[in-house]
Amino acid sequence: MLTSLATVLNKANRGGYAVGAFNINNLETLQAVMVAAEQEKSPVIISTSEGAIDYAGMEELGALVHLAAERSKRPVVFHLDHGKNYDLVVKAIKSGLYTSVMFDGSSLPYKENVKVTKKIVTMAHKLGISVEAELGAIAGIEDFVSVEEKDAHLTDPEQALDFVERTGCDALAVAIGTSHGAYKFGGDSQLDFKRLSQISDLVKIPLVLHGASGIPSDIKKQCIKYGCKIENAKGVSDAHIKKAVSLGIDKINIDSDLRIAFDAGVRKFLHDQPEVFDPRKILTPAKDLITKVVSQKMRMLGSSGKG
Ligand code: G3H
Numbered sequence: 001m002l003t004s005l006a007t008v009l010n011k012a013n014r015g016g017y018a019v020g021a022f023n024i025n026n027l028e029t030l031q032a033v034m035v036a037a038e039q040e041k042s043p044v045i046i047s048t049s050e051g052a053i054d055y056a057g058m059e060e061l062g063a064l065v066h067l068a069a070e071r072s073k074r075p076v077v078f079h080l081d082h083g084k085n086y087d088l089v090v091k092a093i094k095s096g097l098y099t100s101v102m103f104d105g106s107s108l109p110y111k112e113n114v115k116v117t118k119k120i121v122t123m124a125h126k127l128g129i130s131v132e133a134e135l136g137a138i139a140g141i142e143d144f145v146s147v148e149e150k151d152a153h154l155t156d157p158e159q160a161l162d163f164v165e166r167t168g169c170d171a172l173a174v175a176i177g178t179s180h181g182a183y184k185f186g187g188d189s190q191l192d193f194k195r196l197s198q199i200s201d202l203v204k205i206p207l208v209l210h211g212a213s214g215i216p217s218d219i220k221k222q223c224i225k226y227g228c229k230i231e232n233a234k235g236v237s238d239a240h241i242k243k244a245v246s247l248g249i250d251k252i253n254i255d256s257d258l259r260i261a262f263d264a265g266v267r268k269f270l271h272d273q274p275e276v277f278d279p280r281k282i283l284t285p286a287k288d289l290i291t292k293v294v295s296q297k298m299r300m301l302g303s304s305g306k307g
C-alpha cells in the first residue's frame, strides 16, 4: 500500500532499524525490488531521480509504482530523489503520484536552502506528502585536503538543528563522508561517525544516508569476469552501514548496487547464451540478482519482517 515517508521512517526511528530507498528507472528494476519487499515482508522506498524521470517519464514510472503498491501489502513510499529543479519538485507534488519528495538545496547558500525547503514543506504538507531535505555536500572523506575543508563541507550538527527547526522537513540527508556512485574510497570505507552522533543527539527527525551502496564483492567479481571495467569500485562496508543505523540513520539510499547487479546479470547471460536474443530472457537473471541484493540489504538494515 502507498504510504508517506514520514510514517515509514518515524516507525523505523522508534524501532531502531532503517529502510532502504532503491532507485528505479524501468519496470524490471521495480519488479525486482518489489519481489524482495514481498519475500522479506519489508517496507520499501521506491526512488526516482530527475535522470530517471528524463529517461522513462514521471507519469509512466508513477503508474508502474502505483500498480505495484496497490497490489502489495507492504508499505511502499514513492519518492522523488534529489529534486534540484524547483519546478520539477512542484510538479511532482502536484502530480498526485508521489508520497514523498526530496528537495536537494545542498548546493545553495544556507539561507536560500532554508527558504526554498520551507516553501516546499508548506506546499507538500498540505497534501500529506513528506519532504526530505539535504544539508552539506555528499562527498567522500578523501576528497577533502584539510580538516577545515572537511568541516566546511560535511553537515554541521548545530546548523542541522537550526535547519530542521526552520524548515519543518520530515527527514534530513546528512553528509558524513559517503559519495554517490561506485568509487567512494581509494582504500577502506571511512565515515565521520563522531559527526553523525553529534547530529543525531541534536536532531530528532529521521536521518538519511545517501551514497550508501556497498559494491558487494561477488557482484563486482561477476561484472569484471564478464567484461565490465570496475576494478577500483569500492563501497561502504556493511559494518559501517550497520553502525550508521545504530547511530540514528533511518533511510539508506542505494542505486549503484542495483546498477552493478543488473550489469552482472546481463553480461553473464549474454556470454553464456549468445544464441538467445529475447529481452525477457536476457533481463531475467538481472532481475533475480537485483532481488538478491535488495533482500540482503533489507536483512542488514533490520527492515525485514517490519512491513
Ligand atoms: O543520487 C543519485 C542517484 O544515484 C541517481 O542517479 O541521477 O544518474 O539517476 P541518476
Ligand code: 13P
Binding pocket: 023, 081, 082, 179, 180, 181, 182, 209, 210, 211, 212, 213, 214, 253, 254, 255, 256, 257
Ligand atoms: P549510491 O550511488 O551509493 O547507490 O547512492 C545512491 C543515492 O544516494 C541515491 O540518492
Ligand code: ZN
Binding pocket: 082, 180, 210, 211, 253
Ligand atoms: Zn543521493
